[in-house]
Amino acid sequence: MQYARGGATDREHLVHDAVSASRENEGQRLAQFVQLSGQHEAQALDELNAGLMADQACISPKYLYDALGSKLFEAICELPEYYPTRTEALILEQHASDISRLVGTGCTLIDLGAGNCAKAARLFSFLQPAQYVPVDISVDFLREAVERLQHQFPQIAMTGIGMDFSNGLALPPLVHHHHRLFFYPGSSIGNFAPEQALVFLQRIHTACVQEEAANGGILISVDLVKDTAALDAAYDDALGVTASFNLNLLQHLNRLLAADFDLRLWRHRGFFNAEQSRIEMHLEACVSQTVRWSGGERHFAAGERIHTESSYKYTRQGFTRLLAQAGFKDMTVWTDPQQWFMVCHAHAG
Ligand code: AVI
Numbered sequence: 001m002q003y004a005r006g007g008a009t010d011r012e013h014l015v016h017d018a019v020s021a022s023r024e025n026e027g028q029r030l031a032q033f034v035q036l037s038g039q040h041e042a043q044a045l046d047e048l049n050a051g052l053m054a055d056q057a058c059i060s061p062k063y064l065y066d067a068l069g070s071k072l073f074e075a076i077c078e079l080p081e082y083y084p085t086r087t088e089a090l091i092l093e094q095h096a097s098d099i100s101r102l103v104g105t106g107c108t109l110i111d112l113g114a115g116n117c118a119k120a121a122r123l124f125s126f127l128q129p130a131q132y133v134p135v136d137i138s139v140d141f142l143r144e145a146v147e148r149l150q151h152q153f154p155q156i157a158m159t160g161i162g163m164d165f166s167n168g169l170a171l172p173p174l175v176h177h178h179h180r181l182f183f184y185p186g187s188s189i190g191n192f193a194p195e196q197a198l199v200f201l202q203r204i205h206t207a208c209v210q211e212e213a214a215n216g217g218i219l220i221s222v223d224l225v226k227d228t229a230a231l232d233a234a235y236d237d238a239l240g241v242t243a244s245f246n247l248n249l250l251q252h253l254n255r256l257l258a259a260d261f262d263l264r265l266w267r268h269r270g271f272f273n274a275e276q277s278r279i280e281m282h283l284e285a286c287v288s289q290t291v292r293w294s295g296g297e298r299h300f301a302a303g304e305r306i307h308t309e310s311s312y313k314y315t316r317q318g319f320t321r322l323l324a325q326a327g328f329k330d331m332t333v334w335t336d337p338q339q340w341f342m343v344c345h346a347h348a349g
Helices: 041-053 067-076 083-094 096-103 139-152 194-212 228-234 241-257 316-325
Strands: 016-020 032-036 108-112 131-136 157-162 180-184 217-223 266-273 278-285 289-293 296-300 305-312 329-335 341-347
Touching (some): 041 241, 041 289, 041 296, 083 096, 083 217, 083 228, 083 329, 083 341, 096 217, 096 329, 096 341, 139 157, 180 194, 194 316, 228 266, 241 266, 241 278, 241 305
Parallel strands (some): 032 157, 108 180, 131 157, 180 217
Antiparallel strands (some): 016 032, 217 341, 266 278, 278 305, 289 296
């Protein structure tokens, strides 16, 4: 995926909870892992409470990704209607050599929202990174995949980082400054509103040029504006997997907040809002009801909604303009024949 799962993190809150340093073990290089502490539980509960009490109720999409939510998202990626995953894979496969010509070899490959690390691993033989840094909300999630990859690619130093990068990108000193390539696949940038996306891209730009490092850049995927019917189907599939993914958020809230959402009384809504150029996902109350949780309660009228996700769709020009505003230059764009999806490389300096 993946959305940066879990709570907000910023420089003040970053604490190295656990670092397992790279060791040599009978000639076998071991990956290293760093878990940076995230948002405090109390802050998360305040955020959820405020969202549920807002005039237009809303919950951050990061709460879609509990253990079951992450599995449901993997299933979404297999759906015939959900074109982004397979279209991106095709573009990356077709243009891996072009990408390696632009990036060169020996980079520090920083994989944001790495998940099972499969997308980046397909680029290893082309990019031959000196260091691979998968970042996801929890190192436990990364551990298995990274250890397997480290075994397969012993020549690449691997440092798994557990952090929520959505509110800050303060990487630990173990991550080399030299020749950083930020890889942000999956069109996850679309889950930020455009103003937030700009701030996030500016942070990546700063992280590329810090310490006067040279050769930094970004390789990022973006979902493009297209026919509304194709977009609606991708976020409201016939099998109902996206509906389950969305409804599971209520189950997650029941656990986090000791809430009493009855999932049978809510339905999934997923549709393209052309004016805002975004998919919106909502949970809609089927009947009038009162929901209670520790710390609050709210009456929802039938038809009232909780906004759970936005997924912005860009034009090619609109997104390259955003990259330029963030300080990037020399954009190279690859798309599929239908121009539904794009992968873009840009230099930082
Ligand atoms: C993770 N993110 C890019 C997905 C998207 O398409 O916005 C999340 C998703 N939500 C519903 N389907 C997929």
